Amino acid sequence: MSLFKDLGLNDWLADQCTAMGLSKPTPIQLQCVPHILQGDDCIGCAKTGSGKTAAFALPILQKLAEDPYGIFALVLTPTRELAFQIAEQFSVLGKPIGVRVTVITGGLDMMKQGIDLSVKPHIVISTPGRLADHINSCKTFSLKRIKFLVLDEADRLLEDNFGSQLEEIFKVIPTKRQTLLFSATMTDTIQQLQEVSTNKPFFWQQQSSVATVDELTQTYVLMPADLKDAYLIHILQKCTTENNKGSIIIFTSTCKYTQIIGMICHELGFPTVVLHSMIPQKQRLAALAKFKSNQVQILIATDVASRGLDILTVDFIINHNVPNRQKDYVHRVGRTARAGRGGLAITLVTQFDIKLVHAIEEFINTKLTEYKTVEKEVMEILTEVTVARREAEIKLDEQDFGEKKAINKRKQLILEGKDPDKEGKKSRRSKEEKEAKNKKYKERFIGKKKKKQNR
Known part of the structure; x- marks a missing residue:
């Protein structure tokens, strides 16, 4: 039976896993953790409930303990609730080294989040939209030294309308970094990224004829x-x-x-x-x-x-x-x-x-x-x-459920001296342009990788 120590993890991390009730590594942890520790980029696809968060959190925490500084790792996720859950796991696993984790999502005080970012936490976990807002409006933090970029639920981040926001983020992070993509469902976009990546990431997909668990x-x-x-x-x-x-x-x-x-x-x-x-x-x-x-x-x-x-x-x-x-x-x-x-x-x-x-x-x-x-x-x-x-x-x-948001938006436009009807048309046009931009972004993102590979 494989133990967490067998993956190359330090004793303190293996002990922390045991304290959390994790008795042995899951297949995705067994396959991905050693490669991430070696410095490889990684793409991991496994069924839901297979321990994907620990598969990237454990090696990141070990590397952080060797060379602690903030901001060390950035984790992007499509939903707010998932961001808080990932933060919880990082906090528990990293408790022995006093890891500092900050969650940046919509719906919470942006000023406070700006202060939290300025004190350089070790791990930043964020939804793309709110982080892009901070990048465009706040100069009190820098992502230029991050060692790890993680895209959790990568299929949704790459295929839904996050393209323009991801582009803003990729502009300010270093090209020399480890990139880790994890998802429960394999998609064509992830497959293409794996095929054309210049760094040739380690790729592991749980082999199963059935997409859901037997239980x-x-x-x-x-x-x-x-x-x-x-x-x-x-x-x-x-x-x-x-x-x-x-x-x-x-x-x-x-x-x-x-x-x-x-x-x-x-x-x-x-x-x-x-x-x-x-x-x-x-x-x-x-x-x-x-x-x-x-x-x-x-x-x-x-x-x-x-x-x-x-x-x-x-x-x-x-x-x-x-x-x-x-x-x-x-x-x-x-x-x-x-x-x-x-x-x-x-x-x-x-x-x-x-x-x-x-x-x-x-x-x-x-x-x-x-x-x-x-x-x-x-x-x-x-x-x-x-x-x-x-x-x-x-x-x-x-x-007026569902209408309050629209009413408040109209009021705000009127206060700003704008015509809400005209702005509504602009908004619809903007949405169409955004969707077109996202499509172009994905094509360009994959295209750039292909050009580099051809060189």
Whole structure:
């Protein structure tokens, strides 16, 4: 059996892993840690729950201990919640050397973050947008000496609309550095970067014919679209009866739907917390803390919670909608059945979702099985659920949910002496230009690598 010491890690780090309950390295740690310690760039792809964060955190901390200075490493991640979780792992693993970690994300005080950056923490963990804002508006810190750049959930960072923000960041970091890319899903973009990289990074991908872990049971419930909410409540009743201490995450498609389902559940006696991008950051962190500490059994969230969140006690995942992208399904169901534990995923499927389900089954190379429900019991609660939903919609309309942001933006434009209607058109044009710029950025980013290689 391989131990953490066998990877080339110092005793203090191996002891810290043991103190955290990590008995032996996972395959991705076994493969990637020695190469990172040797100074290689690295691309690692493995299933969710496979220990990717420790695979890059452990060698970074060892190198930091040998030559401590700030800012030593920059970790970029697509979501705020994941940034805080990575920071937590760095802090715990690096406690013996007094590692200083700073999280830079939107939704929090930018002035305070500027001060935090100016005191040169060892590790900066950030979402691309907020860090790009600091780079453009603040001269009190420098990223010119970083030793490591990490892109966690690299597929999303490279393929979603982060291109222009990443470009701003790459302008101010040194070309001589170690670059580490980690993800749960392999994509063409990551494959291209691996093929054309001049540094020839060490590449490791977990070999498996199935994209999800064996301990995960994947099921579906077929239903008419207008009965979906009633079926959801029926399934919640079943899950909480069968396992009254089991934690449940319900994934939805939009912020508004997340809020509505949370209100329905609360009205029908299911204590819940909700998590989506329209909630202030402090409330998002508080909701997550309540769920992690088992104060609340049910978390209802958009896909902001689908990436990388490591909560070992989640027993059930319920997909209220079938994701349009197959890899989003993999990330959602990856929130359960972690670290060898079992888990159950239930996807609510309507007559309009059949093609999406078939695409997911082909992608994960696994057939979903039917989750047994009792239609009679669903019909018994249908009226109650329908009334609760209607009340929730009325309350949200009264609160102008989703419109406050737009109204505040219009007010601000008027105060600045601008025409909000004209600015709205500019904003739409700007969005289209941004998307085009992102596309060009990716093409140029890969193209530059090819030119260097041809030389």
